[in-house]
Amino acid sequence: MADNKLNKLTKSDNKSTKETNNLSPNIDNDAAASSTSLATSVTSDNNFLTAEEVVKKAKNVSAFHLFFKQLWIMIKRNAILQKRYYKSTIAQIIICPILFLLLLFILQKSDNQQRLKSILHPSSYPLNGVQHCQGFYTDSPCINLMFTPDTVENRAILSIFATNNERRTGKPLAFSDVTLDISKIPDETLGMVPVANPDFIYDYTLQHPNVTTFGIEFNSLAGPPINYRYQIWFNSTLMANDSDVFSEQVLAFQRGIDEAIISFASGEPATSQTPVTFNINLKDWPKVPPKQTGDPIVSQFGTMFFFCANMIIFISILNTIVTEKEAKLKDSLIMMGLKIEVYWLSYFISNAWLIAICSLTTCLGGLAFGFFFFTNTNFAVVYITFLLFGLAMITFGFFITTFCRHSRIAVLVGIFLFIIGLIFESFVFSNTFIGYIWWDPKTNSAGRHILMFIPFFNFGKIFLDISNLASGNLDELTQTLIPGPGFKWNDLYKRIDDKPEVPAPIQSLYFLLMNIVFYSILTWYFDKVIPNEYGNRRNPLFFLTPSYYGIKFKKNFNLQGWLNRHKNSNEIDYNDDDEDVANERTLAFNHEHDAALRICNLKKVYRQSLFIKSKLDKVAVKDLCLTLKESKCLALLGQNGAGKSTTINIISGAARATSGDALLYGCSIKNDISQIRTIMGVCPQHDILFNDLTAKEHIELYAGIKNIPTEEIKKLVDERLASVRLTKVADKPAGGYSGGMKRRLSMIIATIGDPKILFLDEPTTGMDPVNRRYVWSFIENFKRGRVIILTTHSMEEADVLGDRICVMAHGKLRAIGNSIRLKNKFGGGYRISLVTRTEDSAKLKQFMENRIPEATLEDDSAGSLLYELPTSALPNLPALIKWLEENDERSIIEPDKKLIKAWGISQKTLEEAFLRLIRDANPGGYSGYEENLK
Ligand SMILES: Nc1ncnc2c1ncn2[C@@H]1O[C@H](COP(=O)(O)OP(=O)(O)OP(=O)(O)O)[C@@H](O)[C@H]1O
Numbered sequence: 001m002a003d004n005k006l007n008k009l010t011k012s013d014n015k016s017t018k019e020t021n022n023l024s025p026n027i028d029n030d031a032a033a034s035s036t037s038l039a040t041s042v043t044s045d046n047n048f049l050t051a052e053e054v055v056k057k058a059k060n061v062s063a064f065h066l067f068f069k070q071l072w073i074m075i076k077r078n079a080i081l082q083k084r085y086y087k088s089t090i091a092q093i094i095i096c097p098i099l100f101l102l103l104l105f106i107l108q109k110s111d112n113q114q115r116l117k118s119i120l121h122p123s124s125y126p127l128n129g130v131q132h133c134q135g136f137y138t139d140s141p142c143i144n145l146m147f148t149p150d151t152v153e154n155r156a157i158l159s160i161f162a163t164n165n166e167r168r169t170g171k172p173l174a175f176s177d178v179t180l181d182i183s184k185i186p187d188e189t190l191g192m193v194p195v196a197n198p199d200f201i202y203d204y205t206l207q208h209p210n211v212t213t214f215g216i217e218f219n220s221l222a223g224p225p226i227n228y229r230y231q232i233w234f235n236s237t238l239m240a241n242d243s244d245v246f247s248e249q250v251l252a253f254q255r256g257i258d259e260a261i262i263s264f265a266s267g268e269p270a271t272s273q274t275p276v277t278f279n280i281n282l283k284d285w286p287k288v289p290p291k292q293t294g295d296p297i298v299s300q301f302g303t304m305f306f307f308c309a310n311m312i313i314f315i316s317i318l319n320t321i322v323t324e325k326e327a328k329l330k331d332s333l334i335m336m337g338l339k340i341e342v343y344w345l346s347y348f349i350s351n352a353w354l355i356a357i358c359s360l361t362t363c364l365g366g367l368a369f370g371f372f373f374f375t376n377t378n379f380a381v382v383y384i385t386f387l388l389f390g391l392a393m394i395t396f397g398f399f400i401t402t403f404c405r406h407s408r409i410a411v412l413v414g415i416f417l418f419i420i421g422l423i424f425e426s427f428v429f430s431n432t433f434i435g436y437i438w439w440d441p442k443t444n445s446a447g448r449h450i451l452m453f454i455p456f457f458n459f460g461k462i463f464l465d466i467s468n469l470a471s472g473n474l475d476e477l478t479q480t481l482i483p484g485p486g487f488k489w490n491d492l493y494k495r496i497d498d499k500p501e502v503p504a505p506i507q508s509l510y511f512l513l514m515n516i517v518f519y520s521i522l523t524w525y526f527d528k529v530i531p532n533e534y535g536n537r538r539n540p541l542f543f544l545t546p547s548y549y550g551i552k553f554k555k556n557f558n559l560q561g562w563l564n565r566h567k568n569s570n571e572i573d574y575n576d577d578d579e580d581v582a583n584e585r586t587l588a589f590n591h592e593h594d595a596a597l598r599i600c601n602l603k604k605v606y607r608q609s610l611f612i613k614s615k616l617d618k619v620a621v622k623d624l625c626l627t628l629k630e631s632k633c634l635a636l637l638g639q640n641g642a643g644k645s646t647t648i649n650i651i652s653g654a655a656r657a658t659s660g661d662a663l664l665y666g667c668s669i670k671n672d673i674s675q676i677r678t679i680m681g682v683c684p685q686h687d688i689l690f691n692d693l694t695a696k697e698h699i700e701l702y703a704g705i706k707n708i709p710t711e712e713i714k715k716l717v718d719e720r721l722a723s724v725r726l727t728k729v730a731d732k733p734a735g736g737y738s739g740g741m742k743r744r745l746s747m748i749i750a751t752i753g754d755p756k757i758l759f760l761d762e763p764t765t766g767m768d769p770v771n772r773r774y775v776w777s778f779i780e781n782f783k784r785g786r787v788i789i790l791t792t793h794s795m796e797e798a799d800v801l802g803d804r805i806c807v808m809a810h811g812k813l814r815a816i817g818n819s820i821r822l823k824n825k826f827g828g829g830y831r832i833s834l835v836t837r838t839e840d841s842a843k844l845k846q847f848m849e850n851r852i853p854e855a856t857l858e859d860d861s862a863g864s865l866l867y868e869l870p871t872s873a874l875p876n877l878p879a880l881i882k883w884l885e886e887n888d889e890r891s892i893i894e895p896d897k898k899l900i901k902a903w904g905i906s907q908k909t910l911e912e913a914f915l916r917l918i919r920d921a922n923p924g925g926y927s928g929y930e931e932n933l934k
Pocket residue numbers: 533534535606618619620638639640641642643644645646647685933
């Protein structure tokens with residue numbers, strides 16, 4: 001069965017060579033193996049290129065050319081996605097800003113109408129009582145009222161006045177029977193103070209201005225009828241501060257005195273429940289509404305609304321980038337050769353144009369709605385403000401993404417920042433009184449300097465500056481709009497007149513520019529030093545090392561030196577090595593052994609903590625030693641968690657080895673990973689697909705990253721899609737593909753750029769048997785002139801594709817060899833079934849006992865015998881087969897006399913060998929397997 005599977009595939013010649021050499025011990029003794037380590041490679045059109053030539057070719061490409069080509073292809077990809085989601089794109093750049101402007105317009109309109117209404121139809125309001133001086137006019141001790149002369153009648157009148165006034169204000173006003181010292185201000189507030197004569201009032205108020213609110217000088221003539229006369233003294237200075245000259249307070253005082261006189265004259269007691277009262281209402285004249293000269297709502301809330309419009313793009317950036325990171329798509333792009341700087345720059349450019357259009361929509365919309373903020377300001381100033389703020393928020397968003405691993409967290413962080421920003425924009429920068437508090441000399445300047453690193457702080461400040469000059473402000477007391485003179489370009493450089501400590505508006509623009517540069521640098525740095533999805537990170541001081549800039553001091557690579565370095569790097573216990581594994585180790589360290597891939601003592605420990613060792617640290621790969629020649633496929637088998645994917649991730653540069661190293665065509669994974677990336681292709685365990693791109697667009701994207709000439713890309717797309725039967729769905733988004741289709745697409749993506757090394761991590765998972773065979777056929781044809789490293793859980797796949805098969809358990813290499821070798825060594829040889837007539841059964845048994853004494857009879861039922869043959873019986877096998885053929889009654893020569901009715905021979909399967917190895921590797925056998933996985 002397993003032997004027959006090859007017939008179904010188009011196999012290369014060296015496969016049959018392998019079959020014929022099946023009894024030879026271990027090692028890659030394939031005669032067809034290449035004679036040099038950098039042997040020639042076969043491309044689809046039979047052009048031969050060595051790995052050195054591939055690397056050289058890659059090196060010859062100008063770094064600038066590659067940079068711009070990759071940048072162009074990434075921008076194109078982003079544009080495709082923006083176009084595919086045109087509704088969301090249009091919403092971000094046009095609908096949202098317009099909606100926010102519209103909302104602002106509605107608010108401004110209703111506010112204007114409200115004010116218009118109050119000017120055209122002034123409301124009527126009641127005249128209140130006389131306010132107490134302390135707390136209303138001043139906080140210091142003061143005198144509410146001086147009266148003269150101090151007579152019983154006058155006291156009675158004032159007493160009624162005080163009672164009525166208390167009803168209106170809720171505060172009592174009592175007589176203060178003190179003798180005022182003309183040279184002193186009282187220590188405490190006094191209510192109604194009798195004084196000797198009007199001259200005293202005159203002299204006292206002249207000496208102590210703004211201490212006394214009212215004075216009253218009674219001058220009644222005796223009757224009948226009594227002719228009441230009095231003079232009110234009032235403090236116009238205090239009242240002017242409250243804009244109340246000759247209005248409410250004097251009126252209220254006079255009204256109170258008149259009420260009291262009438263009550264007194266009519267004999268009404270001071271405490272009467274039905275006093276004489278004048279309930280007076282006041283109403284302003286209607287006026288012709290002034291011309292609208294400001295937008296107080298835009299001034300107050302505009303910064304908040306425009307901030308909100310911008311935040312939609314900001315949160316979308318966070319979500320997109322972190323989703324790509326979470327799905328390991330970013331790492332895959334890097335593994336395929338994309339420069340990380342290109343990745344970020346492409347996103348910056350793709351979002352910058354969104355910001356540019358969004359800012360333009362906002363400015364044009366603002367003009368169309370007739371907001372003074374826009375019409376009264378130099379267009380370039382407003383546009384640059386919005387643009388710089390948007391760009392600063394993009395880089396700020398990039399910076400945030402370097403810390404987020406999950407898109408959900410990123411969106412939560414985005415919403416959190418949104419709320420903080422909103423609080424800032426709404427409460428702090430909503431008006432000039434609070435907005436400029438940061439520049440008040442009493443405010444701690446350190447806090448202000450820190451806040452300048454936050455883009456929305458700088459935006460709030462310049463918005464306030466512009467609206468201050470352009471929109472005008474609302475006078476809270478008079479409810480009138482104070483028009484702004486407009487904001488010209490030159491105003492960017494001018495300080496605000498009444499606030500010389502506040503810096504000129506241009507500074508905020510400079511700070512926004514600084515924010516763009518600052519967060520770009522931080523993104524670049526933290527993206528490198530924070531561990532990626534594979535736990536890979538750079539040294540925090542990487543930028544100080546010459547190797548980062550491609551400077552290498554050692555020019556000639558010395559294989560022997562490299563081997564010596566890695567031979568002694570660990571204290572390694574080799575005692576439990578299998579004989580073949582031990583031989584492989586020896587070969588790996590033999591500098592004369594010719595290998596395209598050479599892995600020496602590779603080790604990976606996943607640490608729980610960045611800084612200290614812990615018992616919980618997981619040793620995923622232990623001192624792995626392997627070699628592989630060109631045109632060979634290495635199949636890695638092992639239980640879940642055996643360390644297969646980790647091995648592939650390390651050799652492909654996705655993860656970093658804890659110790660040890662590997663050479664791929666003479667390039668070290670530790671030192672030359674950028675060179676290796678030019679000659680490698682990776683199909684990771686997780687599909688590296690963008691749900692919204694089609695198969696065709698995927699190939700175009702990765703072909704662009706691999707710098708394949710544009711004119712060759714179309715041919716490549718057609719060829720590769722046809723080879724794995726995806727032509728029909730070439731223009732459909734990959735998100736709708738079945739698991740098997742996604743796998744096939746991931747696989748052919750890995751082969752783009754004709755890589756010399758191909759890593760395939762479980763490439764056929766989820767594929768149906770037919771498609772799996774197509775993929776096998778593709779891999780089999782593709783491997784000539786290359787090295788393929790494959791992990792799989794399918795024994796059949798390993799059997800078909802693996803020129804060498806490794807079995808790993810708990811990070812260690814347990815067995816290595818070709819399929820036949822493993823089957824023989826661990827699977828236990830062959831099975832022979834013989835069918836004879838019942839009466840001939842004993843004769844046949846006797847024959848087998850004599851001919852092959854090692855054979856054991858497993859089953860004997862009604863002439864049907866089942867024998868197991870150990871590997872030691874293999875030398876006798878050809879003669880036995882010859883005898884069986886001669887004695888088969890189905891043969892045409894004398895069929896009646898033959899002993900055998902039917903017979904069959906089968907080799908034990910690779911699966912049996914695998915299970916035995918796993919059983920041996922786990923102390924508790926299979927039952928210990930689950931335990932050991934923990
Ligand atoms: N990023 C990581 N952090 C910590 N431990 C990890 C990490 N990646 C893998 N491991 C652990 O390392 C061991 C080897 O994992 P690996 O993925 O290499 O196994 P595998 O043989 O590929 O398994 P499978 O067949 O399930 O893909 C496992 O125990 C796994 O839990």
